[in-house]
Amino acid sequence: MPDLVNQLLFLFQRLDWLSLLDIVLVGLVIFAVLVMVRDTQAMTLLRGVILVVIGLSLLTSLVNLRAFSWLIRNTVPALLFAIPVIFAPEIRRALERLGRAGSGTMLIRQDRNSVLAMQKTIHAIVTAAARLSARQHGALIILQRADNLDDYVRTGVRLHAAVTPELLLQIFYPNTPLHDGAVIVANNQVVAAACVMPLSASGILNRSPERQMGLRHRASLGISEASDAVAVVVSEETGSISIAHGGRMIRRLDSERLENILLAFYRPTQPNADNWLSRLWQRINPNQGLEE
Incomplete structure (x- = not known):
């Protein structure tokens, strides 16, 4: 327990405004992704991907499986290229909403x-x-x-x-x-x-x-x-x-x-x-x- 407290104190001492900004930006990106896929079929797929990643991480860290760990390390980066394909409709919808936000709202001035x-x-x-x-x-x-x-x-x-x-x-x-x-x-x-x-x-x-x-x-x-x-x-x-x-x-x-x-x-x-x-x-x- 004292070691954990010391580690937390060490982390807080190293925090500066750039680190806080970095954490906030990462949080905003994750929040935007969750909002983007909310109430879509991609949300179910995202849950499955997260569960698979957590399960594989626990398995490779708790059990010494060299061949399996090598396979996971070389396969996961390649799967990142599939993300734009899997979430293409949600990405397209988000970009469309961003484009509409820049065009302003209609009927701002009317007689x-x-x-x-x-x-x-x-x-x-x-x-x-x-x-x-x-x-x-x-x-x-x-x-x-x-x-x-x-x-x-x-x-x-x-x-x-x-x-x-x-x-x-x-x-x-x-x-x-x-x-x-x-x-x-x-x-x-x-x-x-x-x-x-x-x-x-x-x-x-x-x-x-x-x-x-x-x-x-x-x-x-x-x-x-x-x-x-x-x-x-x-x-x-x-x-x-x-x-x-x-x-x-x-x-x-x-x-x-x-x-x-x-x-x-x-x-x-x-x-x-x-x-x-x-x-x-x-x-x-x-x-x-x-x-x-």
Whole structure:
């Protein structure tokens, strides 16, 4: 015990501000990696890799296995080159988020007419979502923000029509030509319908209480992971309304909470709007929280 105390004192005596900065930077890198792979399939893989590394380290340090130790020492460095391949989707998503952070938040400066037009569009979407929910008609509405969604618009049927509850109700009426796929709303217009969205590769929905989630919910998470768009989903099975953004989903919303969240995303903001919107997102939904 005294030896351990002396060793700790020796370490603290050698600490300086550069050492502290070094430790903080390493901690931030590890924290960023954990946040990046949180709620993804890569998290399970990362746990497995950590367990294997710990197990091999204990085995080679406790037992004198020369051939096995030589094999591990020469194999582990080569496995490091596989990390970019294994975690490619998460690395790509992190770089995209970093690029979006540098581009600033949309709608920082708006005139009064633009604000009123956006509020009218949001009200029409909320009204349509409430009616679709009451009728249990499935729907997926994507609201474009800063990221361009033209690649997804090309997969659907272009409309360029005004956003009205009646139009959205007609599009998502069962068995009509446009009811499958997503509606993309941009610049206060229904730009296209029947659009194909990327499906989420994360395991968030698999760990939710209702595991049998449809393609609409997976597509809403997928587009929120691939862009900064906001997705509004109406369940065909239960009629519940959900919203997805940034790879997260809030479920079982009523029309008032849905409108508050959408207005928070599209309200004129300051440069630090992203943090403010995140805090507001959590404040609006303190008990239910983000679905895992």
